[in-house]
Amino acid sequence: MSISINDPLESTYIFIVIFALALFWSVRKSGDDKFFSSSVTQELKGFAILAVVFSHVGYFLVADHRFLFPLSIMAGVGVNLFLFLSGYGLSVSALAKPRSIAKFYVDRLSKLYVPMWICLVLFLILDFCLLGLRYEWSLIARSALGYFDHADIYRDINSPLWYLSLMIGYYLIFPLLWIRKAPWLSALIIYILSYYVLASEPEFLKNVQGLWQSHLLAFPVGMVLAAVVAKTRIIESVVARVKSWHWSCYGAVIMIVSAATAYTAYYSGVGKGLLIEERMSLVTMALVLLLFLIKKVEFRLFSIFGLLSYEIYLLHWPLMYRYDLLFKYLPAWLAMIIYLGLFVVLAKCLQRLIIFLSQKRLGRSSN
Numbered sequence: 001m002s003i004s005i006n007d008p009l010e011s012t013y014i015f016i017v018i019f020a021l022a023l024f025w026s027v028r029k030s031g032d033d034k035f036f037s038s039s040v041t042q043e044l045k046g047f048a049i050l051a052v053v054f055s056h057v058g059y060f061l062v063a064d065h066r067f068l069f070p071l072s073i074m075a076g077v078g079v080n081l082f083l084f085l086s087g088y089g090l091s092v093s094a095l096a097k098p099r100s101i102a103k104f105y106v107d108r109l110s111k112l113y114v115p116m117w118i119c120l121v122l123f124l125i126l127d128f129c130l131l132g133l134r135y136e137w138s139l140i141a142r143s144a145l146g147y148f149d150h151a152d153i154y155r156d157i158n159s160p161l162w163y164l165s166l167m168i169g170y171y172l173i174f175p176l177l178w179i180r181k182a183p184w185l186s187a188l189i190i191y192i193l194s195y196y197v198l199a200s201e202p203e204f205l206k207n208v209q210g211l212w213q214s215h216l217l218a219f220p221v222g223m224v225l226a227a228v229v230a231k232t233r234i235i236e237s238v239v240a241r242v243k244s245w246h247w248s249c250y251g252a253v254i255m256i257v258s259a260a261t262a263y264t265a266y267y268s269g270v271g272k273g274l275l276i277e278e279r280m281s282l283v284t285m286a287l288v289l290l291l292f293l294i295k296k297v298e299f300r301l302f303s304i305f306g307l308l309s310y311e312i313y314l315l316h317w318p319l320m321y322r323y324d325l326l327f328k329y330l331p332a333w334l335a336m337i338i339y340l341g342l343f344v345v346l347a348k349c350l351q352r353l354i355i356f357l358s359q360k361r362l363g364r365s366s367n
Contacts, residue, residue, distance in 0.1 A: 003324065004064070009066055029297060042302070045305070046305035049305050049306070057336065058071070062332065079218075080215055080218040082167075083167070090223070115314055115350060119158070123157060123318050127322070146165055161314070166211075177189050183227035183230070187220035190223070194216055215281075268280050268284070308347035314350075315346055
């Protein structure tokens with residue numbers, strides 16, 4: 001059931017003003033001019049997780065969809081950004097430092113599973129103790145494996161984790177199909193394989209098939225960009241040239257790309273078929289990517305959320321929907337601000353817990 005709030009438009013205006021002030025207060029001169037630096041990656045992740053959270057609040061948590069509009073219209077772009085960055089990052093890493101399939105699985109899958117297992121146990125305990133909810137053992141077992149075959153936003157243990165199943169699928173096939181001398185070919189094979197798996201309409205994916213289909217291209221596109229960047233400096237040179245332009249030309253480019261991003265985000269093709277929706281989301285993602293690559297400053301606020309983006313993704317929906325007290329008793333804009341701060345604190349605690357457990361495991365293995 002959605003939550004009713006008072007004054008959605010006024011709350012939206014207040015929140016946007018406060019968020020914009022915080023964002024611009026966090027502006028710093030970029031300390032790394034490297035093309036597609038780690039700081040840009042973290043900022044993009046921060047942008048992506050905020051887009052997802054805002055959408056979940058604006059379209060699913062509260063009853064009045066005017067709240068957080070237009071911040072709430074880019075959830076699909078956020079998911080595509082996560083997938084794109086994963087494809088790009090895995091490819092760059094595999095090109096720079098080859099590793100065995102076994103080591104890839106241990107290193108990469110553990111980063112997905114360990115935080116997910118901790119959050120799963122946490123929410124199962126909270127659901128049982130505070131809400132009296134009991135889940136079937138088969139559902140718990142599938143969730144522990146990372147197989148989330150439903151995306152019921154109101155009934156599942158953690159419905160946004162349909163995305164995690166897609167990501168795990170890519171992680172499983174990536175080292176098996178990776179061709180270091182031809183990464184673009186690996187990307188093509190992965191896309192074709194994924195496309196035909198979904199085209200066969202398997203029974204085990206019937207409830208999430210549409211969601212997977214609308215985000216199928218982002219991961220291989222990230223792989224292709226990594227291959228292009230590794231092979232040629234054309235894109236890097238273009239970005240550097242744009243940054244060196246006179247402020248009037250540079251400012252005009254920023255304004256044009258920003259306007260195009262807003263236009264494609266608003267006219268997203270939602271409801272006009274999965275193919276159109278996927279293409280428009282990818283176009284918007286490309287424009288967002290371009291903006292972050294050509295900007296000359298760093299938004300620390302985005303970086304903070306980016307560093308904690310996966311943990312926030314795991315935590316945010318059950319906390320807001322099943323345990324909400326803030327939206328029920330506080331102005332919506334204030335509740336949103338407190339939630340964002342709470343997500344940062346809890347995500348940081350989760351990261352530290354994982355580091356502690358990892359150190360304990362290494363200590364035992366060394367003994």
